[in-house]
Amino acid sequence: MSDRQQVVTMAHGSGGRAMQQMIEQMFLRAFDNPWLNEREDGARLSLAGLSARGDRLAFTTDSYVIDPIFFPGGNIGKLAVCGTANDLAVSGATPAYLSCGFILEEGLALDDLQKIVSAMAQTAKDAGIAIVTGDTKVVQRGAADKIFINTAGIGVIPTAVNWAAGTIKVGDKVIVSGTLGDHGAAILNLRENLGMELGVESDCAVLAPMIAPLRSLAGVHALRDATRGGVNAILHEFSAASGFGISIDETTLPVKPAVRGICELLGLEPINFANEGKIVAVVSAQAEEKVLSLLRNSPLGADAVTIGEVTLNPQVCLRGALGVSRQLMLPHTEPLPRIC
Amino acid sequence: MSDRQQVVTMAHGSGGRAMQQMIEQMFLRAFDNPWLNEREDGARLSLAGLSARGDRLAFTTDSYVIDPIFFPGGNIGKLAVCGTANDLAVSGATPAYLSCGFILEEGLALDDLQKIVSAMAQTAKDAGIAIVTGDTKVVQRGAADKIFINTAGIGVIPTAVNWAAGTIKVGDKVIVSGTLGDHGAAILNLRENLGMELGVESDCAVLAPMIAPLRSLAGVHALRDATRGGVNAILHEFSAASGFGISIDETTLPVKPAVRGICELLGLEPINFANEGKIVAVVSAQAEEKVLSLLRNSPLGADAVTIGEVTLNPQVCLRGALGVSRQLMLPHTEPLPRIC
Numbered sequence: 001m002s003d004r005q006q007v008v009t010m011a012h013g014s015g016g017r018a019m020q021q022m023i024e025q026m027f028l029r030a031f032d033n034p035w036l037n038e039r040e041d042g043a044r045l046s047l048a049g050l051s052a053r054g055d056r057l058a059f060t061t062d063s064y065v066i067d068p069i070f071f072p073g074g075n076i077g078k079l080a081v082c083g084t085a086n087d088l089a090v091s092g093a094t095p096a097y098l099s100c101g102f103i104l105e106e107g108l109a110l111d112d113l114q115k116i117v118s119a120m121a122q123t124a125k126d127a128g129i130a131i132v133t134g135d136t137k138v139v140q141r142g143a144a145d146k147i148f149i150n151t152a153g154i155g156v157i158p159t160a161v162n163w164a165a166g167t168i169k170v171g172d173k174v175i176v177s178g179t180l181g182d183h184g185a186a187i188l189n190l191r192e193n194l195g196m197e198l199g200v201e202s203d204c205a206v207l208a209p210m211i212a213p214l215r216s217l218a219g220v221h222a223l224r225d226a227t228r229g230g231v232n233a234i235l236h237e238f239s240a241a242s243g244f245g246i247s248i249d250e251t252t253l254p255v256k257p258a259v260r261g262i263c264e265l266l267g268l269e270p271i272n273f274a275n276e277g278k279i280v281a282v283v284s285a286q287a288e289e290k291v292l293s294l295l296r297n298s299p300l301g302a303d304a305v306t307i308g309e310v311t312l313n314p315q316v317c318l319r320g321a322l323g324v325s326r327q328l329m330l331p332h333t334e335p336l337p338r339i340c
Numbered sequence: 341m342s343d344r345q346q347v348v349t350m351a352h353g354s355g356g357r358a359m360q361q362m363i364e365q366m367f368l369r370a371f372d373n374p375w376l377n378e379r380e381d382g383a384r385l386s387l388a389g390l391s392a393r394g395d396r397l398a399f400t401t402d403s404y405v406i407d408p409i410f411f412p413g414g415n416i417g418k419l420a421v422c423g424t425a426n427d428l429a430v431s432g433a434t435p436a437y438l439s440c441g442f443i444l445e446e447g448l449a450l451d452d453l454q455k456i457v458s459a460m461a462q463t464a465k466d467a468g469i470a471i472v473t474g475d476t477k478v479v480q481r482g483a484a485d486k487i488f489i490n491t492a493g494i495g496v497i498p499t500a501v502n503w504a505a506g507t508i509k510v511g512d513k514v515i516v517s518g519t520l521g522d523h524g525a526a527i528l529n530l531r532e533n534l535g536m537e538l539g540v541e542s543d544c545a546v547l548a549p550m551i552a553p554l555r556s557l558a559g560v561h562a563l564r565d566a567t568r569g570g571v572n573a574i575l576h577e578f579s580a581a582s583g584f585g586i587s588i589d590e591t592t593l594p595v596k597p598a599v600r601g602i603c604e605l606l607g608l609e610p611i612n613f614a615n616e617g618k619i620v621a622v623v624s625a626q627a628e629e630k631v632l633s634l635l636r637n638s639p640l641g642a643d644a645v646t647i648g649e650v651t652l653n654p655q656v657c658l659r660g661a662l663g664v665s666r667q668l669m670l671p672h673t674e675p676l677p678r679i680c
Contacts, residue, residue, distance in 0.1 A: 015569025016671045039581060040504065041427045041564060042400025044497060057397075060382025061439035061492055062475045065483075087381045099401035101490045103443070135402045135490075139678060143407075145483040150441045150475075152401055152492030157384060164380065224381060229355025241379060274355075331356045338479060 008108040013138025026114060027134060030121035035097075035132035043132035045097060045154075055159055058093035060084060061152035067338040069116065069146055072186050073202030074276075077116035080149040081123040081131075082206050082276060083227065083340060089208040090223040090279060092163045092215055093155030098124065100134040101150040106141045116147065127206040129153075161215050165222045165241030165282075172221055172310040173288040174238075174246055175281045177210065177295050178203070178254060178303040180231055181273030185259040187339055194265070200258045203277030210298035211279065217294070219287025225279050228340050229330075230272045231307075234280045235316045236330045245315040247325065248308035271318075272331060274339045282310060348448040353478025366454060367474060370461035375437075375472035383472035385437060385494075395499050398433035400424060401492035407678040409456065409486055412526050413542030414616075417456035420489040421463040421471075422546050422616060423567065423680060429548040430563040430619060432503045432555055433495030435467065440474040441490040446481045456487065467546040469493075498555060505581030505622075507561045512650040513628040514578075514586055515621045517550065517635050518543070518594060518643040520571055521613030525599040527679055534605070540598045543617030550638035551619065557634070559627025565619050568680050569670075570612040571647075574620045575656045576670045585655040588648035588668065611658075612671060614679040622650060 011018035028036060035043040062083050069076040085095040100120070104113070124131050182203040189196050207225065214220050222241075224234045235246045248271075255263075255270045263270050277300060283291045288306060295301030311317075319325045351358035368376060375383040402423050409416040425435040440460070444453070464471050522543040529536050547565065554560050562581075564574045575586045588611075595603075595610045603610050617640060623631045628646060635641030651657075659665045 010677045011672055013677065014671075015567075015573045018672055020670075038504070039577070040431060042398050042431050042433075042493075044431060045397040045399055057385040057494070058382050059385055059437060059439060059494060060473050061441045061490070063441040063443050063477045063490060065443060065477045065479050067483075091380060091382050091384060093382075097399060099399060099492045101401050101403040101441075101492075103403050103405060103488055133400050137403045137405045137488075137678075139405050139485060142482065143405075143485040143678075144488070145479060148443055148477075148484070148488065150401070150403060150490035150492075152439045152441075152490075153382075154397075154399060154494070164378070227355075233355045237379075330360075331354075332351055332358055337350045337353065338477075338483075 006110055008104045008106055008110060008113065008138055010106055010138050010140065013104065013136055019136060026117055030117045031131040033130045033132065035130060043097065056157045058088050058091040058155045058157050060087040061150060062087065063148060063150040064340060065148050065338050066340055067145060068191060071190055071202055074204035075116055075119050076147060076149055077120035078123045079204050079276060079340060080151045081120050082204050084151040084153040085127055085129055085206045085208060086225040088153045088155040089211045090225050092157045092161035095127065095129050095153055095155045095208055097154045098129055098131045099152045100131050102136045103144050103148040104136065104138045105144040105146050106138055108146050123206065127208060158215060163220060163222050165238050167221045168238055168242035168244060168282050168310055170244055170310050170312050171285055172282045173285055173306050174308040174310065175283060175291060175304060175306050176231060176254065177279045177301040179256045180253060180275060180278065181255060181259045181270035183276040184273030184336055184339055185262045188336055189262060194262065196262065203275055205277035205300055207277060207279060207300055210295060210300040213294045214291060217287060217290060219284035220281065220291065222282045223279050226275045228274050230274055231280055232271045232328060232330065238282060239314060239316050243314060245311040245313045245317065246308055247311045247317045247319060250318050250320045252305055252307045254303050254305055276340065346450055348444045348446060348450060348453065348478055350446055350478050350480065353444065353476055359476060366457055370457045371471040373470045373472065375470060383437065396497045398428050398431040398495045398497050400427040401490065402427065403488060403490040404680060405488050405678050406680055407485060408530060411530055411542055414544040415456055415459050416487060416489055417460040418463045419544050419616060419680060420491045421460050422544050424491040424493040425467055425469055425546045425548060426565040428493045428495040429551045430565050431497060432501035433497045435469050435493055435495045435548055437494045438464065438469055438471045439492045440471050442476045443484050443488040444476065444478045445484040445486050446478055448486050463546060467548060501555050503560060503562050505562045505578050508578055508582035508584060508622050508650055510584055510650050510652050511625055512561055512622045513625055513646050514648040514650065515623060515631060515644060515646050516571060516594065517619045517641040519596050520593060520615060520618065521595060521599045521610035523616040524613030524676055524679055525602045528676055529602060534602065536602065543615055545617035545640055547617060547619060547640055550635060550640040553634045554631060557627060557630060559624035560621065560631065562622045563619050566615045568614050570614055571620055572611045572668060572670065578622060579654060579656050583654060585651040585653045585657065586648055587651045587657045587659060590658050590660045592645055592647045594643050594645055616680065
């Protein structure tokens, strides 16, 4: 790229020289690893080092369209690595390999792209994940909004781990790993120009180190990371998959005062707000204290707490401070589009 | 979805009820398979049935942003399955599993989405590929152009197969599996309103059945599917990876008369035009006839032909009808943006 090219041009997506240069000078440098450096159209991964007999492969994908692309606590690149790594980790897998597909709008500043790519590289490196294959498309100005990133991820689930919502039982405890709604509140504050000087940051983080110790524990039934739709969406997924209900004690929900302030100002509930660094776990009553202790051992789970339990009545209910219980509905739509 | 909802709305991407309904009524029905039906956030794939000791995993991704989304010979959905399956197949893998990430523009007709999803499902089914995990995002009107699809794919490469551009040798033969530029010409004719009644269709197809027999053959050194950037881009990739050059005999290039007509009208070269159903293979001189014969056994490779050979001189050259040779440069940009 010459000094004059300060923005993404259609040529960067053409399969020609300009694209080759961007791949070499930006992506290969940042994501440097032996699989990517082979320069084949796909990565070739050895299974030998990956797995023991009986292990299963976890495979997941997410596209990231967050607006704005830079926010307190991260950017769309960091999010694209964290989000997909977390989907692997909550299935019990060790996140190993990511693919990365960029859709770039003509005119995107190359400096912004470099910052995003650097954040992806650093986040992946810190988490021991390799970005092994990728693709770049450029569309005309106005045909996309700055940058969209898709990542797909592969990890290996050890034979002994069988976390699934179908294994949830009545009497199980529902645990969250920390404060609710930090990501949603940070984006809302920024995007809607609420102008609140709150210091609220996205909780965007790779959760695999916090989750890994749970894999050797009996009584862990199901894990999910509570992103779009918040903890409420996960509770409804657990309820639908198990056929049981969940009763949540509203007074136990961990919410930062600043996040609560934003919610009250707008009449929204933090349980519906997106997180990017929090899990919901359903565990047996016997395993509850051990799970809380293991989560709290990690800085990512310092505020882990039990928020409710699984009930025979197949509704998701919220029990308030006065003991009155009301059914918690899944909203038809989330308050915030393009939150991830 | 009620009868009144004829288009994609922001609610379809919200993580709420509307999104759950679209996933159930459209995606799960179309892509029906046991992995997807588990309704976990990622698929859990058994390694046992996949692989023998020493086999490697192929992992690849592409985003599809083609404009227009419907075209003679296919649509963006069919393309998204074929393109990624072909990237797996040219690495020597049997395509097995796909992920699928949709980015939808608010206002996209649900009928169009259904057609696209149905084409993906049918193409995957015909090719024995399962779409095992997915994601849907919706962005506001004007923040994307109708629909973008990312697919990532996993397949297993048998132990004995070691196709790689680094194994190319001087004297190797360069083979294409059929006519050049059909996809690019079909899109160009449609999009630029050339109004030519040519019957030119995209060659969009899953090539795995044509490629599979080559895996038991000695002397196959490298395969690529010639998409964006055309055969020319692949020749330059092979040259860069091997350190050798390639000399192409212009008179042997298979081009349909109608495609040649479009090219001459616009002053473009079919060797730079995109294909979505053609491979370029570099094989030993000893293997040449056998490879041609195996390719021609498949209806997808009926027009397979040798177009040139690998040279010590590290340039890509085109030898014309009069025997004059000129260097073939990689264009700075491809003539057609959003061709795939």
